[in-house]
Every structure is written in C-alpha cells, then in structure tokens.
Amino acid sequence: EPLLLHADGGLAGLAPDEPALPLGLGELAVLGPADRVGQWAFPAGSTLLLYTDGLSEARDAAGVFYDPADRLRGRVFPGPDELLDALSSDVRRYTGGGASDDMALLAVGRPGEGQPERRRTVPVVPREEA
Structure with missing residues (x-):
C-alpha cells in the first residue's frame, strides 16, 4: 500500500476501502468494477511514496520481508x-x-510553508546497463 510520510515523521498507510487488483491487472476483474478510487489528504510538507512489490517482498538473510x-x-x-x-x-x-x-x-513531495518547489527528472537505466 502507498505510504504518506508527514513532515513531523508520522506515517500513514493509504489502504483502499475495498481491495482491488494491482494497477495494470484491471482487465482480469470479473466480480465488479476494476476502477475503484480512494481519496486522502496530502498535507503541505508531506511525501507520498509509491513502490512495487520488489520493495515489500525484499528479504533479509533469515527470509524476513522488508x-x-x-x-x-x-x-x-x-x-x-x-x-x-x-x-x-x-x-x-x-x-x-x-x-x-x-x-x-516513486516519491512525490508537496512543499511545506516557505519551501521552494523542487523538480527532478531521472533517466531510466535498464537493468542490463546498471
């Protein structure tokens, strides 16, 4: 689930009200609409973190998930x-x-009061070249 990191170090998981298939798999939905939408506040100074299962399913030497x-x-x-x-x-x-x-x-920040807007473009490097 996406995470919202607050400027004070607080953190909230943005779990949907109803479970749905991951992005890109909506065409597999048979039991209802594939396009469910949730809304959450995005306070100034917060950062939204989106990630794939490669992060949440990473494991340590003992096999414990990250x-x-x-x-x-x-x-x-x-x-x-x-x-x-x-x-x-x-x-x-x-x-x-x-x-x-x-x-x-992917992390997207909303500038806090008095903070300048920051933009950055990062080139994509295929795994074979990394």
Whole structure:
C-alpha cells in the first residue's frame, strides 16, 4: 500500500476501502468494477511514496520481508530525493546487497510553508546497463 510520510515523521498507510487488483491487472476483474478510487489528504510538507512489490517482498538473510512502513516510521527527510536515496540504501543493507526482484520507487513531495518547489527528472537505466 502507498505510504504518506508527514513532515513531523508520522506515517500513514493509504489502504483502499475495498481491495482491488494491482494497477495494470484491471482487465482480469470479473466480480465488479476494476476502477475503484480512494481519496486522502496530502498535507503541505508531506511525501507520498509509491513502490512495487520488489520493495515489500525484499528479504533479509533469515527470509524476513522488508517492511517499508516500519523502517521509515519516525524518520524525517528534507524531500523526495533524500527519501529515495535513504530507502534504496536501507533495502540494500537489509538484503545484503542482493535483490531477487526488480524494484520501482516513486516519491512525490508537496512543499511545506516557505519551501521552494523542487523538480527532478531521472533517466531510466535498464537493468542490463546498471
């Protein structure tokens, strides 16, 4: 589930009211509408973190799954870039440097009062070139 990190270190999981198939699999829905929409507040100074199962299913040497909410709770980051850098480093340490699945991370920040807007474009590098 997506995570909303608050400026004070608080964290909220954005679980939908009703379960639905992951993005891209909606055409498999047989029992109802595939396009369910939820709404949540996005307060100034907060950062929204979206991620694939490559993050939440990463495991340590004992086979324990990585829990992004547990690992990020109480931490404060100046912006999305710093969050992604810290998260990438943390999951590499947690797994011992290896990943068994690909991982995609997207962090979107809403500037707080008096904070400048920041934009960054990052090139996509295929795994074979990384």
